[in-house]
Amino acid sequence: MKAYLDFERPVADLEGKVAELKSIEESEGGVAIADEINRLEAKARQALSDIYAKLTPWQKTQVARHPGRPHTLDYVGQLIEEFTPLAGDRKYGNDKAILAGLGRFRGKPVAVLGHEKGSDTETRLNHNFGMARPEGYRKAVRLMELAERFGLPVIAFVDTAGAYPGVGAEERGQAEAIARATDACLGLGVPNVAVIIGEGGSGGAIAVATANKVLMHEHAIYSVISPEGAASILWHDSSRAADAATALKLTASDLQRFGVIDAIIGEPLGGAHRDPDRTVLETGVAIDKALAECADLDADAIRRHRREKFLAIGRSL
Amino acid sequence: MNWINNVVRPKIQGIWRKREVPENLWVKCPETGEMVFHRDLEANLHVVPGSGYHMRMPSAARLKHLFDNGEYVDLETPEVPADPLKFRDERRYTERLRAARAKTDRSDAVRLGYGTLDGLPVTAAVQDFDFMGGSLGMAAGEAVITGMETAAQRQTPFIMFISSGGARMQEGILSLMQMPRTTIGVQMLREAGLPYLVVLTNPTTGGVTASYAMLGDIQIAEPGALIGFAGPRVIEQTIREKLPPGFQRAEYLEKHGMVDMVVHRHDLRATLSRLCRIMMQAPSLAEEPVVTAEPVVDEEGSGHGQISAEAAD
Numbered sequence: 001m002k003a004y005l006d007f008e009r010p011v012a013d014l015e016g017k018v019a020e021l022k023s024i025e026e027s028e029g030g031v032a033i034a035d036e037i038n039r040l041e042a043k044a045r046q047a048l049s050d051i052y053a054k055l056t057p058w059q060k061t062q063v064a065r066h067p068g069r070p071h072t073l074d075y076v077g078q079l080i081e082e083f084t085p086l087a088g089d090r091k092y093g094n095d096k097a098i099l100a101g102l103g104r105f106r107g108k109p110v111a112v113l114g115h116e117k118g119s120d121t122e123t124r125l126n127h128n129f130g131m132a133r134p135e136g137y138r139k140a141v142r143l144m145e146l147a148e149r150f151g152l153p154v155i156a157f158v159d160t161a162g163a164y165p166g167v168g169a170e171e172r173g174q175a176e177a178i179a180r181a182t183d184a185c186l187g188l189g190v191p192n193v194a195v196i197i198g199e200g201g202s203g204g205a206i207a208v209a210t211a212n213k214v215l216m217h218e219h220a221i222y223s224v225i226s227p228e229g230a231a232s233i234l235w236h237d238s239s240r241a242a243d244a245a246t247a248l249k250l251t252a253s254d255l256q257r258f259g260v261i262d263a264i265i266g267e268p269l270g271g272a273h274r275d276p277d278r279t280v281l282e283t284g285v286a287i288d289k290a291l292a293e294c295a296d297l298d299a300d301a302i303r304r305h306r307r308e309k310f311l312a313i314g315r316s317l
Numbered sequence: 318m319n320w321i322n323n324v325v326r327p328k329i330q331g332i333w334r335k336r337e338v339p340e341n342l343w344v345k346c347p348e349t350g351e352m353v354f355h356r357d358l359e360a361n362l363h364v365v366p367g368s369g370y371h372m373r374m375p376s377a378a379r380l381k382h383l384f385d386n387g388e389y390v391d392l393e394t395p396e397v398p399a400d401p402l403k404f405r406d407e408r409r410y411t412e413r414l415r416a417a418r419a420k421t422d423r424s425d426a427v428r429l430g431y432g433t434l435d436g437l438p439v440t441a442a443v444q445d446f447d448f449m450g451g452s453l454g455m456a457a458g459e460a461v462i463t464g465m466e467t468a469a470q471r472q473t474p475f476i477m478f479i480s481s482g483g484a485r486m487q488e489g490i491l492s493l494m495q496m497p498r499t500t501i502g503v504q505m506l507r508e509a510g511l512p513y514l515v516v517l518t519n520p521t522t523g524g525v526t527a528s529y530a531m532l533g534d535i536q537i538a539e540p541g542a543l544i545g546f547a548g549p550r551v552i553e554q555t556i557r558e559k560l561p562p563g564f565q566r567a568e569y570l571e572k573h574g575m576v577d578m579v580v581h582r583h584d585l586r587a588t589l590s591r592l593c594r595i596m597m598q599a600p601s602l603a604e605e606p607v608v609t610a611e612p613v614v615d616e617e618g619s620g621h622g623q624i625s626a627e628a629a630d
Contacts, residue, residue: 165547
């Protein structure tokens with residue numbers, strides 16, 4: 001069964017009717033019904049296109065969190081050949097909220113990182129909903145050190161509500177772990193590309209998204225705090241999340257305007273969850289292009305490029 | 318509006334402001350409830366004499382205490398675009414900014430100073446909680462970077478006193494971007510081979526801890542300071558449990574290996590001075606008595622240069 005967001009209700013109704021007619025057609029057949037199906041399908045497409053043409057920031061937030069949206073494992077599975085996951089930070093444990101490994105992208109050796117949210121109850125629990133603990137960030141640092149040593153470009157998929165707020169995470173230095181990961185990104189003499197595929201949640205995101213090229217999906221969000229968090233702190237009312245989402249300017253087009261991201265990856269009509277395969281393919285094209293743009297730079301130039309890019313953010317608004 | 322309104326009125330307002338008597342002549346210790354006269358508190362570096370509770374120390378007092386004879390150059394901090402998000406919650410961000418500026422007489426949360434510490438040139442920054450919770454926005458981020466760049470240019474250690482609730486939400490993603498941006502500043506210090514000393518004061522949380530506040534070569538915390546990435550309330554809501562006693566306090570962090578030491582404010586200056594000298598390969602103060610114009614002999618008869626230097630502040 002398809003999961004519909006509440007603002008997709010008109011589409012859900014139309015598609016429901018189509019499904020009903022199709023089952024009738026299967027059992028009975030007839031030209032009249034086929035025409036009706038075509039008409040309804042066109043209408044559903046139109047409704048979808050109308051809705052998605054003017055999504056509010058809060059609606060985008062819901063699309064970005066859609067359970068059917070492709071996650072890091074989907075991208076890795078289809079874009080990375082010979083993917084070999086690596087476990088552990090060699091200090092305390094293995095955090096499954098962050099996936100790390102080596103593989104090949106279009107034949108070329110790369111290092112891959114990404115938050116994995118999971119896709120059903122069991123895997124969501126297993127990956128802690130993509131909310132990493134210090135071990136996750138320290139594993140990321142370890143991977144980046146390997147990448148640096150073996151000259152592997154780093155591809156990072158960002159999809160997290162944020163770093164996990166827990167007692168153990170704090171005791172083991174959540175803040176320091178995030179800071180060191182950002183530091184490691186900035187120190188890389190190999191190019192890195194980050195793709196915000198769903199939620200770019202604050203420090204937990206920036207820890208792996210401090211990249212030469214930051215790409216973002218059309219309906220992804222990237223923010224200093226979740227709309228709910230901002231609503232409860234600034235409005236003292238977490239039900240004002242929709243207002244907070246608007247005020248925070250967390251959509252891809254806002255961030256491109258601020259110079260925070262380098263490119264937007266378009267999504268299929270109705271969002272990435274309606275056609276995950278195509279989304280993944282388009283993402284592969286965008287990553288390839290981003291890496292190609294860094295291909296001629298030597299290690300120093302790569303570091304300088306990243307540094308200058310981040311230092312320039314906000315200086316010419 | 319004529320020119321008289323433009324020129325004269327602010328002066329009159331200035332006089333009125335100055336005439337206002339400070340509201341709280343007596344300050345209550347948040348821990349014991351003990352009442353302390355504000356001058357006594359200031360004289361004791363804003364540490365409550367009886368309980369030892371470390372109150373927040375204003376940024377000017379902090380720098381004055383750090384530098385020799387209380388003298389330092391107030392370094393200018395860069396101007397940044399105002400309110401790029403046109404942010405509005407229950408109030409406009411521009412209004413909040415104006416109120417904070419009026420209250421503190423500062424343009425934003427970070428103050429920079431350059432001077433000498435026991436004769437050694439140092440650059441220092443104070444992130445002041447009094448200005449919108451010491452939150453890290455573009456202005457504070459640029460100021461921290463400027464401080465670090467200045468230290469690198471002048472070849473001095475960089476000392477960062479921090480008190481902050483985290484990122485400034487009203488600047489959205491541009492506030493988040495200060496985390497990597499300030500980390501670049503830390504890298505500049507590292508490349509220049511200069512010590513970066515962080516003093517975490519009450520409270521330091523959020524995005525600030527997840528960047529330059531936790532990247533010091535030396536991490537010092539003041540006693541009792543709340544230090545953490547996620548706020549205690551958020552954690553409680555997430556795990557639905559009561560937090561262990563002393564959780565996220567300076568002593569707790571020391572126990573868990575997250576800071577090098579917890580230092581009483583009275584000993585902070587001497588500790589910073591000693592560490593800066595060692596890391597900068599400067600001679601020890603014990604070996605090199607500070608030459609004063611007249612020999613200092615106090616009642617006890619121990620006229621060490623070190624003591625006279627300390628007495629200067």
